[in-house]
Amino acid sequence: MLSAVGPPVTVRVPAKVNLHLAVGELRPDGFHDLVTVFQALNLFDEVSVVAAHTAQSRGPVTHIGPGGPGVELLGDVDAEAAGVPLDATNLAWRAAVALGEEVGREPDVRIGIRKAIPVAGGMAGGSADAAGTLLALATLWRLDIGREGLMEVAARVGSDVAFALHGGTALGTGRGENLVPVLSRHTFHWVVALQDHGLSTPAVFGELDRLRAASDVKRIGDVEPVLEAVASGEARSLALLLGNDLQAAAVSMDPGLRRTLRAGVAAGALAGVVSGSGPTCIFLCTDGPTAVRVAAELAGAGVCRTVRVAHGPVPGAKVIDGDPAR
Ligand code: ATP
The missing domain is CATH 3.30.230.10 (Ribosomal Protein S5; domain 2)
Known part of the structure; x- marks a missing residue:
């Protein structure tokens, strides 16, 4: 038992x-x-x-x-x-x-x-x-x-x-x-567009290897300006620098993501990028109310399963219940 x-x-x-x-x-x-x-x-x-x-x-x-x-x-x-x-x-x-x-x-x-x-x-x-x-x-x-x-x-x-x-x-x-x-005292506002399917992380890396073997795939820039933009809290600066080398591979495997990325920017986000190996796309917005508006418009555009408004950074794993030491 x-x-x-x-x-x-x-x-x-x-x-x-x-x-x-x-x-x-x-x-x-x-x-x-x-x-x-x-x-x-x-x-x-x-x-x-x-x-x-x-x-x-x-x-x-x-x-x-x-x-x-x-x-x-x-x-x-x-x-x-x-x-x-x-x-x-x-x-x-x-x-x-x-x-x-x-x-x-x-x-x-x-x-x-x-x-x-x-x-x-x-x-x-x-x-x-x-x-x-x-x-x-x-x-x-x-x-x-x-x-x-x-x-x-x-x-x-x-x-x-x-x-x-x-x-x-x-x-x-x-x-x-x-x-x-990374020094980051400012809050950034995001819209997260979720899809009704996943993408396998190893498959997306494999697709990037395949694309790179076949042609010269453009790579994202250096990381230092990104760290500076995060430290400054300037969403507009950060928006210009969002970058993901896996995006080309995720879009190649799931071409509909191109539409999702375009729709977020058309809805008023500063920029959008595929998150990690995708297919989730994230959109940086100037502030919280704008993120809510962008989310509503994106939700009605038929380019994703659902949307979430989110902000970051937030702390990592945290005990919320049952800590015997408390
Ligand atoms: P990453 O961004 O770290 O590559 P992901 O967010 O794309 O990961 P996960 O949700 O972490 O993907 O899940 C990837 C796969 O891992 C799932 O398809 C599932 O088969 C397996 N898996 C194992 N443990 C878990 C778990 N606790 N929650 C979700 N998936 C899990």
Whole structure:
């Protein structure tokens, strides 16, 4: 028999967008070197963890599934329809296993995920859930691991996991896991256009390799001016500099994105860009009221499934309930 033990710990964790995403050459390990500027937006998943002990002897957790150790989606979402795996490949579960290995514990926990970040939308929803799980488990298990220790485990779990813990605005290098905070005291206003389908991140990188092998694909500029624009808080300056090397590949795989990008600017946004590997598109606006207007117009233009108004930067993963230390 399986049962939950003790109160859950709940963590809120933000989506990310890339204000700048420069993709280098394919490395021998199959990854690309990236130079990216992440910003965390106020679109949040919530991750709850609760101890789920077996009534029998406490052996290693070899099976995850209904009722016992494992992952479930909370709220009115069908995991299969949403494309979220509830097996050991779920990034949140992989984070639990990685942290368990780090500290010598079995991941005998049940993880509940309330999703608001689009799945396979280029906003790192899976990575956010992994980051949320790390912080929630560190809290549940009362680990003396510190943010730095968690960041190291996060970087091993996935490229964007460390940023979801970190939040704010940050410069990412390597696969995106080496982070340096970027000075950003100003709020930027965004409209996020979500599609009714996802794009596979590895497939989009593969398409970029293919496009680059076939012709000279224009690359985005240097990152320094982007950092200056973020520091200045000037939305108009930043709008001119938004750039994503993956955009050509995402648009090649999903040509309808061209229409979405045009429609956002026609609706009054300063600029639009594909977020990460897409297909989500993000539009920078001068202020909050303009973002609301742009969102309304974009929603009626038939170029996306739905829209969200968002702002950033916001802090990274944060415990919102069940911290035994509070
Ligand atoms: P990124 O921007 O980091 O490349 P993404 O936002 O495009 O990622 P995710 O939502 O993170 O995409 O999901 C990508 C794939 O990962 C999904 O299609 C799904 O199969 C798998 N996945 C594993 N764990 C999760 C999770 N917790 N939430 C969503 N997807 C997950």
